[in-house]
Amino acid sequence: MEVDIDSWFARLINDKPIWGPGFPGWNDSLDAEANLRSRYPTGADFDAIFLSHVFTTNHAGGRLSPPKLNWLGGIPTVSFQHEVRAVEQYDTQKRGFTCSVGEVDVVLYPYNEAEIDPFEADRELARIRAPRSRHAHQIFRRIPHHVRTDIFRPPSGGNAVRDLDVVLVGRAHESLYPLRYRWSRLIAEKRWHNAVHVPTLYGQQATWTATERQAEVERYIGFLQRAKIVVSCTSHWRYMLAKFNEIAACGAFIISDVATHMPQTFIDNIGIVSSHMRDTELVEVVNGWLAADEERERRTEILSNYVRANNDVSCFWDQVDRAVLDWRKEWLTSGAS
Numbered sequence: 001m002e003v004d005i006d007s008w009f010a011r012l013i014n015d016k017p018i019w020g021p022g023f024p025g026w027n028d029s030l031d032a033e034a035n036l037r038s039r040y041p042t043g044a045d046f047d048a049i050f051l052s053h054v055f056t057t058n059h060a061g062g063r064l065s066p067p068k069l070n071w072l073g074g075i076p077t078v079s080f081q082h083e084v085r086a087v088e089q090y091d092t093q094k095r096g097f098t099c100s101v102g103e104v105d106v107v108l109y110p111y112n113e114a115e116i117d118p119f120e121a122d123r124e125l126a127r128i129r130a131p132r133s134r135h136a137h138q139i140f141r142r143i144p145h146h147v148r149t150d151i152f153r154p155p156s157g158g159n160a161v162r163d164l165d166v167v168l169v170g171r172a173h174e175s176l177y178p179l180r181y182r183w184s185r186l187i188a189e190k191r192w193h194n195a196v197h198v199p200t201l202y203g204q205q206a207t208w209t210a211t212e213r214q215a216e217v218e219r220y221i222g223f224l225q226r227a228k229i230v231v232s233c234t235s236h237w238r239y240m241l242a243k244f245n246e247i248a249a250c251g252a253f254i255i256s257d258v259a260t261h262m263p264q265t266f267i268d269n270i271g272i273v274s275s276h277m278r279d280t281e282l283v284e285v286v287n288g289w290l291a292a293d294e295e296r297e298r299r300t301e302i303l304s305n306y307v308r309a310n311n312d313v314s315c316f317w318d319q320v321d322r323a324v325l326d327w328r329k330e331w332l333t334s335g336a337s
Contacts, residue, residue, distance in 0.1 A: 020052065021064070033067035044072060048106070048324045051079045056099045066103040070134070076105030076327050078320065080143070084115050088176055090236060102135060105331075106323050108143045111239050112260050116140055137331050141323045142261070146316035147245035149308045151217065154251030155225040159297060165290055166195035167227035167252070169220065170243060179257055179275045180233035182282065191283050192290075198223045224250035228296070229271075229289060232256040248307040253300045255286060265306045269299040 019039070020026060026035055032055065036044075055066045056079050066077055085095040101107045101119055109116055119140070126135035155161045171177065172184035187195045201216065208216070224230060230252045232243060240259040244266065247254050255271035271289045273282055289296050309315075 016050065017046075021054070028063065031063045031065065031067070033069060033071075036067055036069070037071060044075065046075065047321075047328075048075060049077045050320070051077055051104065053079070053082070053099065055079070056081065056101055056104060058098060058100055066101075068103060068134075074328050074332050076324060076331070077103070078106040078108065078324060079104045080108040080110075080320075082110065084109065084119070087235070087237060088173070090175060101138075105134065105138055106327050107138065107140045108320065108323065109140070110143060110145045110242075111237070113142070132334075137327070137334060139323065139327050139330070141319070143316065143319045143323075144240060144261075144263075144311055145242035145245055146311050146313050147242070147249045147307060149249055149312040152221060152224070152246050152249035153308075154304065159228075159251075162226055162228045162252075164194060164196060164223070164226045165228050166192045166286060167223050167230045168195075168197045168232075169200070169223060169230065169247075170198075170232075171200045172197070175236060177233045177235050179273070180231075180235075182275075182279065183231045183233070186279060186283060191279075192286065196223070221246075221250060224252050227252040229253045229255055229286060231286065234259040234262075245307050245311050248300075248303045249311075251300055251304045253289060253296045254303070255289060263306075265303060269303040269306075 020032075021028060025039065027038065030038070036049075049067070049069065049072075051066055055064055066079075069075065069077060079101060081099055081101065084099050084101075085097055089095040097118075102122060107116070107119065123135060123138045123140075126133055126138075130136055166187065168180065168183045168187060170180060172181045174181040184197045186192075187197045198220070224247055227250075230247045232241075232247065232254055234257050235241065238257075238260045240261050244254060244256070244259070244262075248266075253271065254266075255273060257274055258267060258272060271285055273285050277285075
């Protein structure tokens with residue numbers, strides 16, 4: 001959680017107790033269930049066990065496999081799967097799965113149902129073959145990415161401190177982020193006199209100190225707070241990426257294509273483009289919004305307020321709680337074992 005570049009801003013744990021490999025009292029010679037039995041010999045007084053991705057990755061096995069937790073009865077395991085397939089493979093028939101969730105009770109995901117349908121199909125087979133099994137009662141729930149509104153926020157100086165007309169954040173991998181790649185090229189060609197591309201420092205963060213990671217958080221947020229417009233992209237897979245919430249929470253105006261499951265409030269309050277547009281059309285849209293200060297700022301405020309009210313950490317946990325309660329209600333009335 002500290003060094004994975006897709007989750008280090010998230011701090012999902014909040015006030016929840018955290019335990020696992022590397023923490024005091026964890027025995028690496030035992031699997032997850034045995035460790036939990038050792039710490040909670042008479043059961044536990046919590047409502048669910050939220051698993052980090054290390055317990056659901058396809059590389060996990062043995063001591064890092066998800067705990068089956070039959071001894072906990074009606075207490076489910078929960079995971080939030082940021083991505084379930086290799087995103088840099090573009091043939092849908094060849095995309096490899098990056099996780100295994102057959103032993104997880106409540107599977108949460110932020111993107112498309114098509115990403116999850118093989119796992120749901122496995123659950124349906126379990127309902128036929130072993131209807132009283134735990135797998136047969138697995139549930140799936142789509143939950144949007146959340147945002148840390150305590151750190152992603154508009155600048156204290158208001159819009160007056162937004163000294164950058166156009167900002168692009170993130171890597172510009174041409175195949176994975178085709179529109180982002182074009183934005184980066186247009187910025188490099190100086191189509192706008194006051195524009196900057198801030199690439200993500202993939203592959204470096206694992207070697208940084210906590211101080212260096214905090215400095216990168218501040219650098220990233222700082223650019224969002226200085227931007228009038230942030231140009232973005234939904235990726236080859238048309239994902240509603242976490243960046244949309246981060247940008248909006250900082251009060252910058254978004255120009256992007258439309259993601260699958262993008263809320264109507266987003267669609268109504270961003271500048272919409274398409275990868276089918278010519279370069280001149282992309283530039284025209286950006287210039288049009290740069291010239292429309294009053295309308296741009298009006299829409300930005302609407303979207304920022306929406307994100308801060310609906311997609312912060314507490315909203316995320318509310319949705320997790322509802323999913324857990326739904327699972328428990330069904331499990332306790334099913335007679336399953």
